[in-house]
Amino acid sequence: MATLLDKTQQSNRSSPKWITHIVVPLFNLFVALMIAGIVIYFNGDDPIEALLLLIKGAFGNDEFIGFTLYYTTNFIFTGLAVSIAFHCGLFNIGGEGQAYIGGLGVGLVAIYLGHLSPFFVIPLCILAAVIFGASWALIPAYLQAKRGSHIVITTIMFNFLAAAVMTYLMVEVLIEPGQQAPQSREFNNNSWLPFMHEIFNFFGIQISVSSLNFSFIIAIISSLLIWLFIWRTHWGYEIRTTGANQKAAIYAGISPSKNIILAMVISGGLAGMVGINEIIGVHHRLILDFPAGFGFVGIAVALMGRNHPLGIFFAALLFGALYQGGAELSFDIPNITRDTMVFIQGLVILFSGAMEFVFKPYIENIYFFIKNNLLRS
Amino acid sequence: MRIFLTTITAAISFFTLISIANSADxxxxxxxxxxxxxxxxxxxxxxxxxxxxxxxxxxxxxxxxxxxxxxxxxxxxxxxxxxxxxxxxxxxxxxxxxxxxxxxxxxxxxxxxxxxxxxxxxxxxxxxxREHEGSFLVGMAAAMASKSGKVGFIGGMDIPLIRNFAAGYVEGAKYANPNIEVFQNMTGTTPAAWNNPGKGAELAKSQFGRGADVVYAAAGGTGVGVYQAAVDEGKLAIGVDSNQNYLHPGTMLTSMLKRVxxxxxxxxxxxxxxxxxxxxxxxGVAENGVGWALDQYNRKLISAEMEEKINQARKDIISGKIKVKGYQSN
CATH class of the missing domain: 3.40.50.2300 (Response regulator)
Structure with a gap:
């Protein structure tokens, strides 16, 4: 093994892109599932059956696919949010809080202006999600850019502040009068985003009821826009330059502080859009704890997706499938609890994120071995 | 091979039988x-x-x-x-x-x-x-057991449900001792507040530091830390939902039972x-849905006088002589 490794390091061969971008991630996923399978086996269940049930639960019928894509929508938003901060060299851990406050913006518009025409109120809700989420990221961004307070610390703190603000508002201010549960009243249905089954129904196609709604389309459009922004505009170029090397950025006449703030504001706005999917997409009222960890999983999604919108889409789909398929799996095999699913997700994050390049040299060596020795003859 | 196949066939038919029997029964x-x-x-x-x-x-x-x-x-x-x-x-x-x-x-x-x-x-x-009724009874127990005239409440997540526990507890404490001082703290604002024993212990210690000698935790898993802090400081604690008296005999004054x-x-x-x-x-207490726990683990901590007064209050709540307001009707 050691000789294999040495060889790679000595010869600076570059393997084709499909090795790095397709084979390595798939192999990492395979290893994670193998280990999960071993644990499931020792836990007394059949790992193959569990895996099949997981896949069936995620993609088995149109209802399951709907729920998978609904979770995917959240992960696309938070994954994009984390990735754009990464491009600027920033670690935005505050996606959770930004999503929470973004949802608050959506909810406030829906509560107070929900009676207006849907063509007016829904765009306004989307705008509110972006503005609220962005402004929640603005303060940590400003502190990082101008005062050097580390963004990791401040965004984590802002997650707790967001939770405190929301609990206060839900318990004291926005609670439905006469109700005990800390949630707002149901919005006027002018502000509800159409569900996918309603949209399909409109065109005469019957699909099963699920939580999937129009936000999915918004997420896809956002992915395209972010791709354009990062790689096809000078703002994106400046952000990437700042992320790659701040000193070089200054030398090139690019202001790091301006770009830090810009990247974080966009990041916060994207995270805030989780509020669209959750608040006017599904629950139709403001509730507590709707971000449910989506902001944190976004970090793993961005890592796995290599900070590229296309990669983020597939990583988000993977986590969406794990969420939805995992829930169905615990229905079918009660012995596999939600904690088992957290464990499997943790393995996926470990192998795809933290240890993503561990197997890469070996896979490359196998590739070159096949290419040089077998194909040449 | 044949034995193997036979076993499998037998097993399959056996499980089919069981599942048929199951679906029928x-x-x-x-x-x-x-x-x-x-x-x-x-x-x-x-x-x-x-x-x-x-x-x-x-x-x-x-x-x-x-x-x-x-x-x-x-x-x-x-x-x-x-x-x-x-x-x-x-x-x-x-x-x-x-x-x-x-x-x-x-x-x-x-x-x-x-x-x-x-x-x-x-x-x-x-x-x-009607959590406030049960909390009223343990509030009385807290006030009567307190030597310092100060008792504490530690809630989980700050939501109306938990405020209802707090309100009943305060009413009960004041009923037993009108001059009692009650400290109140909530553990947090996220669901993590239901499972944060470390913070529960810190809050309990700060209340003990301010002079409280009995604390009531209505905080799910966070309570475990509160009860441990009471053991460490030699003070008293009150459990919630299930009968938690057995956790630390000698420092668990009682538990507010909620028969979920x-x-x-x-x-x-x-x-x-x-x-x-x-x-x-x-x-509520009338239906035995909520109440207070008295068993061999806390027998020594509850004097005959306390027991009598609490049981009297229990009867008065049932008869309507005592009206516990709680948080909702405030």
């Missing part, structure tokens, strides 16, 4: 949907689990269960249970109300029960507890026996 399928606290929170959800386990033991009927990890899963899980043929679906906690409402409308022939919240539909049983287990057990049993009733069931 046990058409009744109860289901339980836990909330985000999780099945083993040593408190609310766990009490439900114990109730369901008791039903399983008594009737031999297995139940379906699900632990929710994200708010959307509540509706998904409850609908899923109904769709997969559960006869009665029990949802734990106020947060599941919206989900139960949607599912109950969609599946009018399925029975639903929700604990800690009211959903007004013909096929839903809503079980609510009985509510869950009864919902399953009533549905099975055909005694089902929909509508609101409100459980």
């Amino acid at each position: 046990h058409k009744f399928v109860p289901a339980l949907v836990f909330d985000m606290g999780g099945k083993f929170d040593k408190s609310f959800n766990q009490a439900a689990y114990e109730g369901a386990e008791k039903f399983k033991k008594d009737s031999g009927i297995n139940y379906k269960e699900f632990e929710v990890t994200a708010p959307t899963q509540r509706e998904q899980a409850i609908r899923n249970m109904a769709k997969r043929g559960a006869n009665v679906v029990i949802a734990m906690g106020f947060a599941q109300a919206a989900a139960v409402e949607k599912a109950a409308k969609e599946f009018p022939n399925t029975k639903f029960a929700i604990i800690d919240m009211v959903v007004d539909l013909p096929n839903v049983r809503s079980v609510v507890f 287990d009985v509510a869950v057990y009864n919902a399953m049993k009533d549905a099975k026996d055909g005694n089902w009733s929909s509508g609101i069931i409100s459980l």
Whole structure:
């Protein structure tokens, strides 16, 4: 093994892109599932059956696919949010809080202006999600850019502040009068985003009821826009330059502080859009704890997706499938609890994120071995 | 090889037989949907689990269960249970109300029960507890046991339900000793507040530092830290939901019992026996739905006078002589 490794390091061969971008991630996923399978086996269940049930639960019928894509929508938003901060060299851990406050913006518009025409109120809700989420990221961004307070610390703190603000508002201010549960009243249905089954129904196609709604389309459009922004505009170029090397950025006449703030504001706005999917997409009222960890999983999604919108889409789909398929799996095999699913997700994050390049040299060596020795003859 | 095949055939036919027998015998399928606290929170959800386990033991009927990890899963899980043929679906906690409402409308022939919240539909049983009444009784115990004239309350997440515990506790303490001083702290504003023993211990220590010598924790798993802090400082603590007296005999003054287990057990049993009733069931001290715990672990801490006064107050609450207001009616 050691000789294999040495060889790679000595010869600076570059393997084709499909090795790095397709084979390595798939192999990492395979290893994670193998280990999960071993644990499931020792836990007394059949790992193959569990895996099949997981896949069936995620993609088995149109209802399951709907729920998978609904979770995917959240992960696309938070994954994009984390990735754009990464491009600027920033670690935005505050996606959770930004999503929470973004949802608050959506909810406030829906509560107070929900009676207006849907063509007016829904765009306004989307705008509110972006503005609220962005402004929640603005303060940590400003502190990082101008005062050097580390963004990791401040965004984590802002997650707790967001939770405190929301609990206060839900318990004291926005609670439905006469109700005990800390949630707002149901919005006027002018502000509800159409569900996918309603949209399909409109065109005469019957699909099963699920939580999937129009936000999915918004997420896809956002992915395209972010791709354009990062790689096809000078703002994106400046952000990437700042992320790659701040000193070089200054030398090139690019202001790091301006770009830090810009990247974080966009990041916060994207995270805030989780509020669209959750608040006017599904629950139709403001509730507590709707971000449910989506902001944190976004970090793993961005890592796995290599900070590229296309990669983020597939990583988000993977986590969406794990969420939805995992829930169905615990229905079918009660012995596999939600904690088992957290464990499997943790393995996926470990192998795809933290240890993503561990197997890469070996896979490359196998590739070159096949290419040089077998194909040449 | 032949032996192998025979074994497999035998096994298959055996399991087919069992499953046929099962489907014939046990058409009744109860289901339980836990909330985000999780099945083993040593408190609310766990009490439900114990109730369901008791039903399983008594009737031999297995139940379906699900632990929710994200708010959307509540509706998904409850609908899923109904769709997969559960006869009665029990949802734990106020947060599941919206989900139960949607599912109950969609599946009018399925029975639903929700604990800690009211959903007004013909096929839903809503079980609510008058926690403030039970908290009143332990508040009295705290005030009478306190030598410093200062007692404490540590809540979990700051929501109306927990404020109701606090309000009843304060009323009870003031009833026993009008001059009592009551400190109140909430552990946090996220669901993590239900499971943060470290912070619970810190809050308890700060209340002890300010002179309190009895603290009441209505905070789920966080309470474990509060009780430990009481042991460390040689002060008294009061448990919640389940009887937690046994955890630290000698420093656990008593526990406020909230019989979630009985509510869950009864919902399953009533549905099975055909005694089902929909509508609101409100459980207070009169129905033995809430109360205070006196057993061999805290016998020495409760004097005869305390016991008599608390039991008298209990009777007065039942007769209506004492009206415990709680948080909602304030």
